[in-house]
Amino acid sequence: MKKKIRAIQYGVGPIGASIARLMREKQAIEIIGAIDTDPSKVGRDLGEVVGAKDAPWGVIVSAEAKEVLEQAADVVIHSTSSSLEKVMDQLLLCLEAESCIVSTCEELSYPFRTHPGLATKLDTAAKEWGVALVGTGVNPGFVMDKLVVTLAAVSQRIEHAKALRIVDASTRRLPLQKKIGAGMSVEEFRAKVAEGVIKHVGLPESVAMVADSLNLPVEQITETIEPKMASERVQTEFLAVEPGQAAGVHQIARGLSKDGKELVYLELQMYVGAKDPADTISLTGHPNISLVIPGGSHGDIATASVVVNSIPAILDAPAGLRTSRDLPLGFFSPNARP
Amino acid sequence: MKKKIRAIQYGVGPIGASIARLMREKQAIEIIGAIDTDPSKVGRDLGEVVGAKDAPWGVIVSAEAKEVLEQAADVVIHSTSSSLEKVMDQLLLCLEAESCIVSTCEELSYPFRTHPGLATKLDTAAKEWGVALVGTGVNPGFVMDKLVVTLAAVSQRIEHAKALRIVDASTRRLPLQKKIGAGMSVEEFRAKVAEGVIKHVGLPESVAMVADSLNLPVEQITETIEPKMASERVQTEFLAVEPGQAAGVHQIARGLSKDGKELVYLELQMYVGAKDPADTISLTGHPNISLVIPGGSHGDIATASVVVNSIPAILDAPAGLRTSRDLPLGFFSPNARP
Secondary structure, rough: OOOOOOEEOOOOOOOHHHHHHHHOOOOOOEEEEEEOOOOOOOOOHHHHOOOOOOOOOOOOEEEOOOHHHOOOOOOEEEEEOHHHHHHHHHEEEEEHHOOOEOOHHHHHHOOOOOHHHHHHHHHHHHHOOEEEEEEOOOOOOOOOOOHHHHHHHHHOOEEEEEEEEEEEHHHHHHHHHHHOOOOOHHHHHHHHHHHHHOOOOOOHHHHHHHHHHHOOOOOOOEEEEEEEOOOEEOOOOOOOOOOOOEEEEEEEEEEEEOOEEEEEEEEEEOOOOOOEEEEEEEEEEEEEEHHHHOOOOHHHHHHHHHHOOOHHHHHOOOOOOOOOOOOOOOOOOOOOOO | OOOOOEEEEOOHHHHHHHHHHHHHOOOOOOEEEOOOOOOOOOOOOEEEEEEEEOOOOOOOOEEOOOHHOOOOEEEEEOOOOOOOOHHHHHHHHHHOOOOEEEEEOOOOOOOOOHHHHHHHHHHHHHHOOOOEEEOOOOOOOOOOOHHHHHHHOOOOOOEEEEEEEEEEEHHHOHHHHOOOOOOOOHHHHHHHHOOOOOOOHHHHHHHHHHHHHHOOOOOEEEEEEEEEOOOEEEEOOEEOOOOOEEEEEEEEEEEOOOOOOEEEEEEEEEEEEOOOOOEEEEEEEEEEEEEEOOOOOHHHHHHHHHHOHHHHHHHOOOOOEEEEOOOOOOOOOOOOOO
């Protein structure tokens, strides 16, 4: 019997809670600490905070990141913000504690084009402390990038890569339904987009990963965010959307060559009442090939899965900033290899 | 500009030829040698043997494996036989030359359960010489194992894994159509199965990889080979199959628990006239999830692709015997990472 993997949960929001519950199911993991600044969580048992049936777990949520991290976990599961700039100090603190990191920070998933300076800083620090970090999840991290790159293994030549993800947000959390603007007027929606409040973060990162991995000479990445309008009334557990109101987001990111030719096309439709949710990948080249996940991969469940399933791979990875592209992704199986 | 990857093609049958042509397209690869014992190929230019438009390539096919391998290529692409036992000496010779290997030998794809002794011998030799080797291709190596394991990344719990591959052999090579028994009587088909002549090799290896990677407690692997009967006349470019004759193989491998419960189910239908070719994966657990490649991945094109696309990964891998499960698979991009 090998030693358990000692893990710290950094950020106990809805996704962090879902990750913590999943880690708890894995015999090979021991959760040794939890960090969150929310006063309603600090000082309470982690198992209780995440609504676990087998609470208490004997792990107290603390706001003192540095103190918790000093236990030098094997891995920190980091889930606090989509913004790489905002989480830099948190990540550096984890690296200094000589812990590997699996983070849900979308901008960390492939930051080499969008945040090259921060990427270098993290890579250097990780190598200095001899640990590895990765930003991952279902999107970015899987359906619109890693899976595209994996499918490309059966290709001899690739001219264009496309991924379309249609998510029915009706079954998702209220914060997510609000975040995508469900129930807003078009004007309100556009105002929130302008404020940067309505936005799925990570499409440009996925475009960059796909372009670099498929040798597609993308020089420019564009992104548009439009409302997906409701054509009929949609009632979810949490809210109602009337015809003519926004039902969610319709976001498109493109990777263009120097002379403006489209090489990568990623389209995300995430709205309440989506009729045919699915993830679809299409590669044009030799041969043309496509792949469909009927129903699509469920956002919250899948993100927690991808994060926890990435733990053995990040512990095995060479020191430095890694991406889901670099890691052999699979099911959590720390001792699978005979 | 980095130095080119120096490659040797070991085995110039139909698949080896297809691999050599694809390698020739990659700027980053230089083919420095070719090995085959077929007297009709020995002494001729490799480009001519593989029917390349830009022949001659200035590489002569030689039967003297040891002599060719002494050039110490970075990687040997090995494509001579499905039987691990038969190719052991060839593989050991490559390792002794301190070359990494990507092989299409189906039994090498995951030999830890089916040929544990040979697996250990190869792993030890590879580590001794500081190089890595992998057995891969489209099946085994991708659609019924690696892709199953990759999809499992979005799973929290897995109870059962299934993959179904339906291949229309009408569009494939004559040797393949013959190998699957197309046009034989049922008696002839069964006799050839008993002789070991009709068989797609690699399903038990895929079952083992899936079981180990998904932590499914498989203790026993079973396999059946039945004829897929033609219900109507099928005419291919090469042969005709009459109703009542075998149109191809219908092969099923199962991974069973100690008490006989099915945990992994892999089904391969490869026959001329297949109506709905497709690769389908279904994982039962939390959540249930499935994936479809409509039309399926084309066997010969895809095998050459997976093999060539695996070259950068095997060069980067730690010394030893690797499997497609361990490698971050993608498109050939030796210098993609910024």
